[in-house]
Amino acid sequence: MILLTRNITSYSMDTKKLIEMLREKGFKVTPQRLAIYEKILANKEHPTVDQIYQEVQKKFPTLSLTTVYHTLHLLTKIELLQELRCNNGVSRYEPDKTPHINIICQNCGAISDYQSKNVENFLLQLKKELKTKLLGNHFEIQTICEKCRKQG
Amino acid sequence: MILLTRNITSYSMDTKKLIEMLREKGFKVTPQRLAIYEKILANKEHPTVDQIYQEVQKKFPTLSLTTVYHTLHLLTKIELLQELRCNNGVSRYEPDKTPHINIICQNCGAISDYQSKNVENFLLQLKKELKTKLLGNHFEIQTICEKCRKQG
């Protein structure tokens, strides 16, 4: 597997950012890492680990699930991703975005985003109020989605 | 085990509420259920399932873990509790309370509560804005706590 690490001009802004951050911290830039990150950026549905695995496997048939887990932890560690723990102990991932709320169904695990000026202001205000540094640009709130509510 | 179900005057407000809700939905009022709920109300540390099991077992030595899981799911279903999925896929539980934020350390799983007038107003406002019915009176936000941050 050949990666032209010295010429990153063909990559997207986000991927370039990842490459720089990996280099900066002494981690290696591998095609698996880039592909996993790109897939999460492209997928707006807050994919699960397994979904990411399935999708990236199409491009790299030998990809192992362990690598996906390892990469997701690494990217979370360097704060490019946040892990969302939903129902059934299944993790989902999302990249940093504009301030929003993740409304998480406790039954099926579906996540819907909600944005508003109020949310944005509140998050900014909160970051000022709190001494503790927060991760990401979102907070989470629980619901039972319409679909699940109908089914009882 | 004798429970004077017709005289609930000696119970706390919260326990009375539980008893009423169980009756209303046709579930039986058992001392285990009351004890588990009371323990969660008394423990402000958002206990894990195993911690609840350990503590309530002191009062009911024959208590089984299965009962604890079953009861917690039941109380969550009737919306007296919310399940918090933290790190390592371990569930913690908390009762409905005044509006607050659970600031959850993604490393060690520790949860610290945060309350303010802003939080309260925002949550009220949010419930008006959203069509979806929310569970509980809190939302969750991620951090790495001071202790973990120091340890790297």
Place this chain on the structure above:
DNA sequence: AAGTTAATTAATAATCATTATAGTATATTT
């Protein structure tokens, strides 16, 4: 107070997301 129904217990096994291990491959440095 007896009958009915549901809950609890116990012991075990199954599930399934996640983590650990160890050998092989590859990115990066020189």
Place this chain on the structure above:
DNA sequence: AAATATACTATAATGATTATTAATTAACTT
């Protein structure tokens, strides 16, 4: 282009949670 440190892969292990029994116990109804 070789050296070396890290990453990747495959497999096995872990561990919280669920499921399955079946027997016992206890709550609730009339």
